[in-house]
Amino acid sequence: MKFALIGNPSVGKSLIFNQLTGLGVEVSNYPGTTVELQRGNTCFQREIVELVDLPGVYSLEGNSDEEGLVRRFLEQQDVDAVIVVTNVTRLERNLYLLLQVAEYGLPMVVVLNMIDEAAKRGLEVDPGPIHDLLGVEVIQTAASQGKNIDRIIPAALAASSPSVVEIPYDHHIEAAVRSLGKMFGADRKESVRALLGFGENPELIEAARTISDEIESRHRMTVAQIIAANRHNFAHEIADLTVKEELNLPQTDPDSILTRLIPGMPILIGILIGMLLFVFIAGSFLEEIIVEFFDVFAIQPFVALGLPPLVETLGTSVLIALQAGLGIAFPYVFLFYIIISILEDSGYMTRAAFLADNAMHRVGMHGGAVIPFTLAFGCNVPAIMSIRLLRSRRERIIASFLVTMVPCSARTVIIAGIVASFVGIAAAFSVYAIVFLLILITGLVLSRVTPGERFGMIMEMVPLRWPDPKLVMKKSWARLSEFLFIAMPLLLAGSIVLGLLEFFGVMAYFEGLVEPYTMALLGLPGYAATALIFGILRKEMAFETLAILAGTADLGAVLSSLQLYVFAIVTVLFVPCLATITVLLREVGSRITLAITAYTVALGLLVGGLIHYLLS
Numbered sequence: 001m002k003f004a005l006i007g008n009p010s011v012g013k014s015l016i017f018n019q020l021t022g023l024g025v026e027v028s029n030y031p032g033t034t035v036e037l038q039r040g041n042t043c044f045q046r047e048i049v050e051l052v053d054l055p056g057v058y059s060l061e062g063n064s065d066e067e068g069l070v071r072r073f074l075e076q077q078d079v080d081a082v083i084v085v086t087n088v089t090r091l092e093r094n095l096y097l098l099l100q101v102a103e104y105g106l107p108m109v110v111v112l113n114m115i116d117e118a119a120k121r122g123l124e125v126d127p128g129p130i131h132d133l134l135g136v137e138v139i140q141t142a143a144s145q146g147k148n149i150d151r152i153i154p155a156a157l158a159a160s161s162p163s164v165v166e167i168p169y170d171h172h173i174e175a176a177v178r179s180l181g182k183m184f185g186a187d188r189k190e191s192v193r194a195l196l197g198f199g200e201n202p203e204l205i206e207a208a209r210t211i212s213d214e215i216e217s218r219h220r221m222t223v224a225q226i227i228a229a230n231r232h233n234f235a236h237e238i239a240d241l242t243v244k245e246e247l248n249l250p251q252t253d254p255d256s257i258l259t260r261l262i263p264g265m266p267i268l269i270g271i272l273i274g275m276l277l278f279v280f281i282a283g284s285f286l287e288e289i290i291v292e293f294f295d296v297f298a299i300q301p302f303v304a305l306g307l308p309p310l311v312e313t314l315g316t317s318v319l320i321a322l323q324a325g326l327g328i329a330f331p332y333v334f335l336f337y338i339i340i341s342i343l344e345d346s347g348y349m350t351r352a353a354f355l356a357d358n359a360m361h362r363v364g365m366h367g368g369a370v371i372p373f374t375l376a377f378g379c380n381v382p383a384i385m386s387i388r389l390l391r392s393r394r395e396r397i398i399a400s401f402l403v404t405m406v407p408c409s410a411r412t413v414i415i416a417g418i419v420a421s422f423v424g425i426a427a428a429f430s431v432y433a434i435v436f437l438l439i440l441i442t443g444l445v446l447s448r449v450t451p452g453e454r455f456g457m458i459m460e461m462v463p464l465r466w467p468d469p470k471l472v473m474k475k476s477w478a479r480l481s482e483f484l485f486i487a488m489p490l491l492l493a494g495s496i497v498l499g500l501l502e503f504f505g506v507m508a509y510f511e512g513l514v515e516p517y518t519m520a521l522l523g524l525p526g527y528a529a530t531a532l533i534f535g536i537l538r539k540e541m542a543f544e545t546l547a548i549l550a551g552t553a554d555l556g557a558v559l560s561s562l563q564l565y566v567f568a569i570v571t572v573l574f575v576p577c578l579a580t581i582t583v584l585l586r587e588v589g590s591r592i593t594l595a596i597t598a599y600t601v602a603l604g605l606l607v608g609g610l611i612h613y614l615l616s
């Protein structure tokens with residue numbers, strides 16, 4: 001059996017999918033989280049059930065990639081039942097999509113989610129009207145509490161008859177549907193879709209276009225506008241019957257504070273600065289403990305064993321790699337992901353997008369771009385993937401340039417672990433200031449030279465809620481597992497290769513070749529160039545490789561404050577990591593990817609060289 005979950009963004013669909021399948025699918029309280037189709041299996045009464053989590057969409061008739069994917073999935077009818085998840089506190093808008101899905105005539109289950117929030121707002125929910133209208137099972141759930149989630153799979157297995165609904169369209173639309181049905185034998189759904197310009201039969205589409213022109217001349221409205229208005233009216237009637245205000249509860253409106261320029265913008269800036277301070281201070285405290293532990297209980301005892309030179313070199317390289325990865329990178333990455341998860345699940349992201357809209361317009365985008373920008377603080381890879389949310393290629397090109405420059409968690413490790421630890425917190429903040437200034441300048445230039453159309457922002461203001469600590473930790477751990485199970489093995493393998501190259505003198509030869517150039521341009525020793533190259537694999541590997549090649553995690557003992565600062569600046573601005581380059585190739589093509597790579601290399605070397613010459 002195969003079931004599909006469909007719903008608007010931020011209705012709890014992916015959370016329900018996660019609870020039913022047990023997969024670590026990312027759940028975030030802001031629009032656009034699920035941008036790709038997700039699959040998972042669950043077992044019910046000794047039978048395997050496949051679940052498909054479709055992207056969150058508001059309609060099935062737009063031109064976005066997400067809407068096209070959902071539309072094609074439903075047209076194939078390769079599913080036994082559709083589970084439509086709705087936010088009961090905003091039911092009218094959710095019913096618009098529900099009615100569109102119902103017209104496909106597939107077996108269906110309706111989930112009225114967030115009944116806990118509805119109760120808090122004094123809303124009384126009666127599922128009867130939806131059940132009577134569609135003839136399908138309606139389940140009231142509170143996904144954040146796991147309430148009634150266990151009823152969804154049995155209801156989907158029991159759903160056998162197709163959903164039937166006839167939306168009362170304008171009489172001209174109804175007449176057109178009957179005419180197309182008689183002429184081509186098309187059913188109601190096919191006729192309506194043909195009037196909207198969709199379908200596989202070119203003759204049906206051509207006839208529908210002729211009729212549509214006649215209707216538009218009479219109504220002075222497009223057929224799409226008429227049909228949308230009819231659906232919205234019908235959704236409004238059903239919502240009024242389903243959800244009623246039980247009592248007037250006193251309501252506070254935090255958005256009146258969070259979405260105003262004052263005090264909203266100072267709050268946003270304070271949150272960002274507070275987030276970085278917390279990561280720097282708490283991460284530095286944890287780093288000191290873990291690094292000291294490795295020194296006392298691992299590295300020093302191992303060296304004291306007096307093993308053969310090759311074994312000692314390789315063993316020491318591996319231990320320093322573990323010390324750098326677990327002692328330096330791990331604390332900063334984990335703390336950062338916890339904070340990002342809290343901001344996502346609280347619903348604050350959309351408030352930040354609203355506040356950032358004017359500023360984003362100055363660099364050629366709208367406030368919705370704050371989502372990829374915020375994701376970029378965690379990792380550039382999902383941030384680049386989320387630029388699909390932007391409406392035009394122009395916005396996506398600008399965003400791809402700027403997002404790759406945002407200091408991700410791996411770059412935060414470099415800034416915190418090198419600059420904050422060995423130079424000072426003020427110097428660490430200055431790195432961010434330089435990077436953000438360069439992002440602003442780059443955006444202003446790109447907004448003037450990049451061709452294409454500009455669009456405004458339409459985004460749902462999702463409700464504010466207290467994040468669930470369990471979900472926050474689960475999401476943080478899921479993100480951190482990528483570092484532990486992908487970055488750490490790469491780091492250990494790289495440390496062994498470096499150990500071998502160092503033992504046989506290859507590293508000394510390479511560093512001797514490049515050192516005159518790195519010293520002249522950046523004031524850095526030759527092994528810093530090797531560390532920069534390893535940073536292309538993963539950004540934090542530049543830091544960890546530097547520690548391995550320097551022979552100590554106490555970098556302040558072997559490099560000056562200026563050298564550490566220049567190395568951090570160049571690494572942060574240098575080529576995006578390999579994973580980011582791969583995703584860029586898929587999202588914006590080879591030409592733009594090559595331009596971004598060349599630009600960031602030149603920018604990193606130029607800025608690093610300027611700082612070296614100005615401050616040396």
